Amino acid sequence: MCILCGEFVMDVHWSDFSPSYTGDKDMEVKVGSHQRDRKRNRLEKVRLVNDIFKHYHLKLEDWNGSKYVLRNAKGKSEIVNDLGALWPAVEKLSNMKPNPLNPELLKNLRETSEANV
Amino acid sequence: MFSQENKYPIFVVTGCLGSGKTTMLSKILSEEKMRNSAVLVNEFGSVGLDHHLLRNVEEKTVLMSGGCICCSTREDLEEELTKLLNEADASESKKMDRVIIETTGLADPAPIVFTVLKNPLLKHHFYVAGVVTVVDAVNGLLQLEKQEESVKQITGADKVVLSKLDLASREQIDGLKQRILDINPTVDLIVSPFEKLDAVQIINEERNEGLADYKHLNETSVMAQENPIHSVSLTFDKAINWSAFGLWLSMLLYARGEDILRVKGLIDVGQEGPVVLNGVQHIIHPPQHLSEWPSSDTRSHLIFIMRNVEKQEIIYSLETFQNFIGSGASMLEYANQL
Structure with missing residues (x-):
């Protein structure tokens, strides 16, 4: 349950499985446990996503450790729960289909990483 | 959420019409260790399956809006699995160790996995432990060439069992084995006459991780x-x-x-x-x-x-x-x- 908006969150996306939660034999994600790791992972994910999203002119923000807010340059926004819901929102706000095999995206990423070296 | 503890394993048995799914199941279900298996079948074929926990379900697929065929839910399975769960919880005597789902010949195994992973009730009580595909050694090559569904049944499988080995020539079997491994090299291929099959070879949760x-x-x-x-x-x-x-x-x-x-x-x-x-x-x-x-x-x-x-x-x-x-x-x- 999201305590901010009352939405009942039923799904945990497979990518939210966190191998850094060592010590738990069964790797369960339990309410209230590993908050520090969880928060760190969310912020890291946001940082990575924003590096990639320069290509789509989009920006992602973590919203109170509960949801993500995706915005385009015109200020339109979408609220998403996880990576599963992120990609359709990217397509909607940027009018481009996110595809890691897209030569244009790969060219941009390579140029950015070369410029940073 | 991600733990498999205290959940019932589901094994999906798939394969083309007449490939020998029911014959294989009736062999392995006759073993004592498979006694507490609940079996869901989508169609009654020519071979009758005699098992005390057998149910027939009519395939009903609901396509999610904007989703492709693999992201569709199987309403029939949702209903039947929920019923099985309620019965297993209500009665001490009806013990259930696992569920085996025998699909129709044209079924794609992906929606079954999707249904179990997405249903808010089922995902806490079941997990898909393995997909077993039965392939007819005589007609298998032709089916893989003509039917897209049979290719999907191979790519989605963890184990492939060849049937009708006594009717097929050595060349047919070798050609089919090669074709199956070309499509899905990670699959565990079982080439053994049904009478020699041991249930543990087929209904086990070990995945080949090498x-x-x-x-x-x-x-x-x-x-x-x-x-x-x-x-x-x-x-x-x-x-x-x-x-x-x-x-x-x-x-x-x-x-x-x-x-x-x-x-x-x-x-x-x-x-x-x-x-x-x-x-x-x-x-x-x-x-x-x-x-x-x-x-x-x-x-x-x-x-x-x-x-x-x-x-x-x-x-x-x-x-x-x-x-x-x-x-x-x-x-x-x-x-x-x-």
């Missing part, structure tokens, strides 16, 4: 060039950033999920043991973290079975993303020469 053995996948054979379905086996020399990898893979599956027929991997995330990754099209099973590596090779391995996606496209993309992911990928054969 992904380092698949370096031959990267050799481009003449047959593979003609075939739109091919595989690539990748290795990573450093630990992988799980968040970045999740980002890359979920993006790839969003864009090309219908063409990424299967993903299997053992991923080194910088912990003691690897993370086991298993996916069919858009659907990724909840990743499992192993406490130790299954072999002495502790590098990450990833296998893709793809249709109309070139190996080089995947490798180039992973190379570009390596700043994020933390390690570059290389095809296994080259990595071994280094």
Whole structure:
């Protein structure tokens, strides 16, 4: 349950499985446990996503450790729960289909990483 | 959420009409250790199945809006699995150790996995432990050529059992074995007459995790060039950033999920043991973290079975993303020469 908006969150996306939660034999994600790791992972994910999203002119923000807010340059926004819901929102706000095999995206990423070296 | 403890395993048995699914099931269900298996069948074939926990279900598929066929839910299964769960909870005497689902000949196993993973009730009580595909040794090659469904049944399978071995010639069996391994090299192929089959060979949860053995996948054979379905086996020399990898893979599956027929991997995330990754099209099973590596090779391995996606496209993309992911990928054969 999201305590901010009352939405009942039923799904945990497979990518939210966190191998850094060592010590738990069964790797369960339990309410209230590993908050520090969880928060760190969310912020890291946001940082990575924003590096990639320069290509789509989009920006992602973590919203109170509960949801993500995706915005385009015109200020339109979408609220998403996880990576599963992120990609359709990217397509909607940027009018481009996110595809890691897209030569244009790969060219941009390579140029950015070369410029940073 | 990701734990498999206290959940009932589901085994999916699939295969073309007349391939021998029911005959195989009646053999293995007659064994004492399989007594507490609940069986759901989609159609009654010519061979009757005599089992005390047998139910017939009518296949009802509900396509999610905007989803492809693999992301559709099977309403019939939702209903029946819920009923089974209620009965198992209500009665002490009706013990249930596992559920076996026998599909129709044309069924795609992906929606079954999707149904169990997405239903808010079922996902806490069941998990898909394995997909077993029965292939008729006499007609198998022809079916794989003519029917797209039978190809999907192979790509989605963990185990493939050949049937009607006594009616097929040696050449037919060898040709079919080669074709099946060309489509899905990671599958556990069982070639044994039904009367000699042991239930444990088929209904077990061990997945073949020795992904380092698949370096031959990267050799481009003449047959593979003609075939739109091919595989690539990748290795990573450093630990992988799980968040970045999740980002890359979920993006790839969003864009090309219908063409990424299967993903299997053992991923080194910088912990003691690897993370086991298993996916069919858009659907990724909840990743499992192993406490130790299954072999002495502790590098990450990833296998893709793809249709109309070139190996080089995947490798180039992973190379570009390596700043994020933390390690570059290389095809296994080259990595071994280094």
